[in-house]
Amino acid sequence: MEEEIREAVAYLRERMKETPEIGMITGTGLTPLTEDIEVHFRLDHQVIPRFPVSTVEGHRGTLVVGRLSGKLIIALEGRFHLYEGYTAGEITFPVRVMAMLGVKYLLISSAVGGLNPQFETGDLMVVTDHINFTGTNPLVGPNLDALGPRFPDMTRVYDAGLVALVKDQALKMGLPLREGVYIGVLGPSLETPAETRFLRSMGGDAVGMSTVSEAIVGVHSGLRVLAIVVITNVNLPDCMEETTGEDVVAEAYKAAPRLSALWEKVIEALPG
Numbered sequence: 086m087e088e089e090i091r092e093a094v095a096y097l098r099e100r101m102k103e104t105p106e107i108g109m110i111t112g113t114g115l116t117p118l119t120e121d122i123e124v125h126f127r128l129d130h131q132v133i134p135r136f137p138v139s140t141v142e143g144h145r146g147t148l149v150v151g152r153l154s155g156k157l158i159i160a161l162e163g164r165f166h167l168y169e170g171y172t173a174g175e176i177t178f179p180v181r182v183m184a185m186l187g188v189k190y191l192l193i194s195s196a197v198g199g200l201n202p203q204f205e206t207g208d209l210m211v212v213t214d215h216i217n218f219t220g221t222n223p224l225v226g227p228n229l230d231a232l233g234p235r236f237p238d239m240t241r242v243y244d245a246g247l248v249a250l251v252k253d254q255a256l257k258m259g260l261p262l263r264e265g266v267y268i269g270v271l272g273p274s275l276e277t278p279a280e281t282r283f284l285r286s287m288g289g290d291a292v293g294m295s296t297v298s299e300a301i302v303g304v305h306s307g308l309r310v311l312a313i314v315v316i317t318n319v320n321l322p323d324c325m326e327e328t329t330g331e332d333v334v335a336e337a338y339k340a341a342p343r344l345s346a347l348w349e350k351v352i353e354a355l356p357g
Contacts (some may be wrong), residue, residue, distance in 0.1 A: 100310070104186065104187040108186075109192045111160065128149075137171055165179075173298045180306065180308075192313075196315050199319035210265055210317075211251045215266060215300060216266060217298075218269055269293060
């Protein structure tokens with residue numbers, strides 16, 4: 086895989102004048118997060134060597150490089166998921182590419198279901214920890230020794246300093262912000278009432294079908310990882326309401342302007 090990563094890196098470096106500081110991944114319905122980027126170039130995923138191709142509604146399927154809040158950023162406008170049939174290694178391939186390009190920070194957004202009964206639809210939540218319940222791990226197989234250790238430490242996946250920075254910026258903006266534990270599941274089926282009770286009993290505040298594998302590879306690659314997610318529906322097991330993919334996309338789009346404003350402040354405040 087290392088050779089494949091280097092091939093994609095070489096393709097992108099030919100088009101870059103500078104090394105990006107920040108890598109960003111947007112999720113379902115959240116591609117508006119990149120609309121304020123001063124674009125240097127934008128590419129379809131399918132033209133980048135070895136890149137997967139997104140097949141999910143609400144994911145634009147492009148990569149953009151440009152400036153946001155004065156900093157050079159490389160961003161995925163849409164991501165890839167295990168339930169699309171990709172392996173964990175394939176869906177995290179772009180994170181490897183970002184790391185090899187030289188980014189320092191990995192900023193992740195996604196749409197999630199709320200497990201904490203105190204949460205409301207439309208809430209933003211900064212992730213403080215996760216539980217990998219996907220049934221797989223992106224580090225399975227031969228270790229890429231040039232990129233990271235065989236057994237990376239996971240005691241501080243989501244950088245405490247960056248979490249504090251998000252909370253401080255949200256407070257200055259007067260923007261309500263939740264914090265909690267993200268449980269990653271395989272999908273694509275949504276949770277049953279019994280599964281919701283179980284996931285909540287495990288200590289989860291939100292559940293989603295992405296983010297966890299990307300964060301693991303980010304840590305393995307030595308990046309400082311930060312994730313802010315949108316609660317697009319709240320799972321209340323005693324009175325569960327039907328949720329569709331269209332509902333999730335619609336709620337994510339509603340929250341995107343607030344999340345975009347927060348990300349811009351956070352990116353502006355990131356240490357150089």
